[in-house]
Amino acid sequence: MEESPLHPFELHNYIPLSVGGIDISINKAVIIMWVVVALVAFLMLKAGSARQLVPGKLQSLGEMLVDFVRGIILDTMGKDGMRFFPLIATLFLFILFCNLIGLIPGSYTVTSQIVVTAVFACVVYGLSLVMGFLLHGAKFLGILVPPGTPGWLLPLMIPIELISQLARPISLAVRLFANMTAGHVILGVLFGLAISGGLLIGWLPFAFTIAMNGLEVGIAFIQAYIFTVLTCVYLGDAFHLHGHDDHAH
């Protein structure tokens, strides 16, 4: 009965595989990711194939999701950000469905593995660096110098800006990972209390479990939203060098 609250995050290989010394074993997280990819692809293809003027349920859902991402991009990056729409929409849908599918009991939350979120964060941040250097060349290093800095402050400001730049991928990865892990640990602990409490007092933590589950649905959505917004903000910073104030409308 005594079980660590972190036990649900352990992964066991179903099919051990290894190619050239690299471990590519199939485990639960991999299978859940496949399920999510299939689910998102099926949902969006099905929603997109209807093309009715008065949308049905599925088409409305698809249009709502796509419109949501489009709104985020237009708000943070402006019109020229729309060329990143496929990447950002894919990230948003994948993270959202990973978070949501993890709430089904017996399933697995892929985003509670820091490897997964760190890869997302590195892809996003790496892309913003590549874009910045392609568009602005060496001038992109000027992102380390905030506009209007007096010369004598430069030795202090450059390390500070360097740290806050490097903190971006870390905060992106840690935020998603920590929120999903913490939420599921709380759910696990509360449910454990409900089981060990028995009928007399166990209903109280059980009620909290249900309330927390509702809250977790909200958190799943908000974390996917935050990840998407910050992706747009970082890519936008690479576009408009020192454009912090241009798109604050």
Added chain:
Amino acid sequence: MPPSQDPFYAGLGQAVRIGTDLLASLIVGGGLGWVLDTYLLDSTPWGMVVGLVLGVIAGIRNAYRSAMRWPGSPPDTESKG
């Protein structure tokens, strides 16, 4: 109304953001200082001390900056400047 402009979600998003931003700058500052100490300069406590202080400054500065750009705040303040 597109949900991305819903002040509830926008505000919640900002609130969730600032906490981790503070933490991440601290990790990066301390980590960079530690790497400098152990592998490059051999100046054991000082790199990490300076790095942590810079990390705190960077974190607070970021939090201040995003608070200044708070969505739904009155548009007359610095966010326009």
